[in-house]
Amino acid sequence: MHQSLDIAAILRRAEQFSPHREVVSREPDRSCHRTTYGELAARARRLASALLRLGLEPGTRVATLCATHRQHWEAYYAAPIAGLVTHPLNPRLHPDDIAFIADHAGDRVLIVDEAFLPLYEQIRDRTPFRNVVVVGTAPPGLLGYEQLLATGDPEWQPAELDERSTALVTYTSGTTGRPKGVEVSHRAIAVHALSSALPGWLAIRDDDVVMPVVPMFHALAWGWPYTAALLGAKQVLPGPFLDPDSLLELIAGERVTLTGGVPTVWMGLLNTLDAAPGTHDTSSLRAVLSGGATAPPAMIEGLRGRHAVPLVHTWGMTELVMGAVANLTWDLQDAPEDEQRPHRYAQGVPMPFLEIRARGDAGYVAWDGQSLGELEIRGPWVAQEYVGAPEASAEQWTDDGWFRTGDVVTISDRGYIRIADRAKDLVKSGGEWISTPELESALMDHPAVAEAAVVAVADEKWTERPLAVVAFRPGTTATPEELREFIAPKVARWWLPERIEIVEAIPKTAVGKFNKLALRQQYDTPTDTPDAAKADS
Template identity: 45%
Template sequence: MMMNYPLTLQHAFKRATRIFPHKEIVTQTDGEPHRYTYADWGRRSMQLANALQKAGVEQSDRIATFAWNTYRHFELYFAVPCMGAVLHTLNIRLFAEQLVYIVNNAEDKIIFVDGDLVPVLERLADQFSSVKLYVIMGEAPHATGKLQPSVDYEEFIGDQPATYEWPELDENAAAAMCYTSGTTGNPKGVLYSHRSIYLHSIGSCFADGPALAERDVVYPLVPMFHANAWGFPHASAFVGAKLVLPGRFMDPLRVAKTMEQERVTFAAGVPTIWIGLLNLLDKEQFDFSALRIIISGGSAVPQALIEGLHHKGVTIVQAWGMTETSPLASVARLRASQEDLSLEEQFAIRARQGTMVPGVEFRVMDMETGQEVPWDNQTFGELQVRGPWIARAYYHDAESDAKFANGWLRTGDVAVVDKEGTIQLVDRTKDLVKSGGEWISSVEIEGLIMGHPKVLEACVVGIPHPKWSERPLACVVAKPAFIGQVTKEEIIEFLRPKVAKWWLPDDVIFVEAIPKTSVGKFDKKVLRNSYKTHNLAQG
């Protein structure tokens, strides 16, 4: 018989502070970076826990953050759940009505807010029904004082003891919560248990996955409000990795300089960040010799981006997941049998979403028959997953049954599976273009267009068509050096040998920028709405 050892975040906290007390946590600022150690972080986190207890926080209370990726946010990441409360990270880019809904639905008791973000909450504070206190982190130069009662973070924790006796917790108790981006209807709350975060952190250390290790210098550009920064802050504490936090400074030049100066080995962020970095690397050189891997997800990583960074000596690895999967589910690593393939074949494999990591089961189900599709790399179906860090229901949501069927999470992603059991997402169910009764993958066309040497970004949406029901429209952003120098005909001819004729977009529109969602994905609903009356035939 084995010990009944609770899998809680307290283990990661104690391990980081006892075994790796001298490892650094770095946060980018307007001036010199803020630096301290895991030992400093541990003391301040326990001061924070004492302050929360003094403020009346009890187990299961929701404590919200409205913040960038910083050392204070990282203190909250562990102090709140380790004392038994629930850390609720609020998306700082949400629409006002969604933010109000989320705060009230979660019944947040305290909100910790970065000083420069205070004005955003001030406009909404009178609509929050449950918030009893605002804790302001750093200077708030544009605040009007409307957030009341409020206290400065350093004042809040300053006179508290630097030791805290963590209570014994049930590993199945909630530790954190995030809300989905709410592309249809209200956002949905996902509760992560201590156990799920613990196991997910271990999953992030698998050699065939992200392979996070103590020797890494981890740079999560994915926001800490986006599915817990994909779990990498938690996993960094587990293994004792140096952590570099970007604050609000995520433009390509600042990213490149930080990666060079801090000798970053491991970075994570959505493809749009790395598209910007690649564009910068075409003009300037940086020393990325320490960098071993970039993990990218949130939306499909274009093969052209994988190829472009490879030729700059940078390895980007595609991973797939969602808020409901904590989020790590699959990683596109080459298998041993594929390492002797041509570079072109390897790029095509790496552009897939890859192999499910140990702990996650999957199946791809025909959307009409309800049967599992053959592994022929052609038959479309909905990807469904289950596992110990996969959500089984939404928080306070009566409509969960439609999303969680017979113990499986219905992802809403459409995929094909090859004979090796690796997956490729062809689209979201709502983003597939159905033309004349046949499916067209908008994601695949986008990836191909972004392989054009004059193209920075491309987004494809289905537009109503009187004969075919829908036809694809491509919205394209040219690289700065080629604005006005690339044509619709050039894009179509570039695509022609690569896709079936009926997959070719009926029109190509050149735009200044692609609208993005709050987590950096292409916002297709905005484009669909903007161009729903666009005359494809005339175009």
């Protein structure tokens, strides 16, 4: 009963019970490297030994600047089982942010893809790295990954680990200020893997083929490198190639059954499938998980209805990795489609061991599917504070230890969370709330609209009004007036945005979400809105 819940135990199980199960990793030349859990586990242990031979003290941060591939997978295990800490850096962030994060975390070792060496050169003089290890061809003065691996002891085994010690560090993307770090313990990873794999959530089995499209440098790839290994499922690591054609090639070729990523990835996939119906084989998929932002209903129904691709809504954050999955509960399995649909559009029911509540202006709100409040959550893998940021921690955690998510939600009587908006993104117009995801979904129902983002902009009369930014599908167009007419039956009249800006593409954050901060900065100029805009308020 006192066996440590740690990453070493996950690796041991994969090595002992699934040694011949395949792991496929896409290489920089687009070829697929094939290995097994047995081979990867042996290499991870050897890498752990090699890292220790660099003279690293317990708790030392080992940063990675890598795509989703087999060497990154090895580092996910090697540093934690050696008593060190893996710290995935996001190469999509601005170099200034990457340098800040590496310095703030105190990273001492960097494992970097050869393709990211130009980025490393931009941050080199502002980071605390003492050893730099290159996956690929190492230039003079740097150490090659295989060269480092060769220095490790192939017989090395991890010592007993403290399950509450830090295994990984991950940072927020910093879109609303400086990035903030979160420490993730061995125990958190183990319990998260157990909970997420259960039936009703990911339901992973050893005959699954799991492909994390969410990168390993973002939200720990939702914990999938650990969860799939624990269950012995085949893993497909797509490398840097996350375009629709590359993903569809892997889905068909490897018979992927479960995959997950952000909505912009699946919107691109839907457009590719729509452009050539019947060309791509997606019949192996039992679920495509979408998280990181609200998935437009038109996209969910397009994938499910036109291409039999079952997209499942999820919700999570850097501070808690994965938190909820929108599978249908037992009492909805045989319900009419009209009753099932709103539950599929919700963010889902929290995973086992997670507790939720929502706080409104007058206190905690009822679970009635209508009352709005900011979602608060606690559980065994929810962070307790930010690294070295006591003021930010005090602001984000309640006095009794619940994490304030910043998501404004309703909670149904079945426990389904539905996000109305991020607290910072809600439009408060004349004292009334307008949900930007609902407006975005209504706009993306239009056949010409590929992407739509809605932000609050200052207004002299109503304080704030919604502004929509829209990008069209190739070869299509519509006027702002036509778009307003299209969504008018779907939303309250006073929700209709007076300003609709047409762009070629909506700017994205480093993790593929719409960059609403950039949009607000670009378009937030006060206007004098006609009284008609609020006539029905």
